[in-house]
Amino acid sequence: MSNNTTGLTSNSGIGVGGIRWISKNRILNRSGKVTNLKILDQIDDYLLSQLFFYNVVSAQHDNEIYDLKLENQQLERKLDEMNSILRNIEQLLAAHSTDLLHSFRSIAAGKAD
Numbered sequence: 001m002s003n004n005t006t007g008l009t010s011n012s013g014i015g016v017g018g019i020r021w022i023s024k025n026r027i028l029n030r031s032g033k034v035t036n037l038k039i040l041d042q043i044d045d046y047l048l049s050q051l052f053f054y055n056v057v058s059a060q061h062d063n064e065i066y067d068l069k070l071e072n073q074q075l076e077r078k079l080d081e082m083n084s085i086l087r088n089i090e091q092l093l094a095a096h097s098t099d100l101l102h103s104f105r106s107i108a109a110g111k112a113d
Contacts, residue, residue, distance in 0.1 A: 009032040034040055086108070093101040 012031050034043070089104065090101060093104050
């Protein structure tokens with residue numbers, strides 16, 4: 001935008017790909033000042049819609065992370081149960097025969113005798 005209705009002295013735009021706060025002391029030059037209330041309202045509406053979209057996407061990511069953490073906890077519980085079963089099997093085999101225990105461990109490690 002650049003004309004007398006915008007208040008800007010050159011062609012200008014707004015980039016909302018990475019909204020962040022910066023110190024006004026870091027601004028090297030100014031393209032003018034928007035004083036048209038209609039344009040300021042349009043800018044506000046656009047920025048709010050982008051922030052809303054960002055918040056929705058962020059909430060979706062938070063939900064995905066939460067779901068993955070729950071799934072991870074369930075898998076860890078299953079792994080603990082399987083390890084417990086393996087320990088019980090090893091104890092039973094050790095009580096009956098060390099040869100059976102050795103064979104079981106070889107098979108479990110993927111090395112059959």
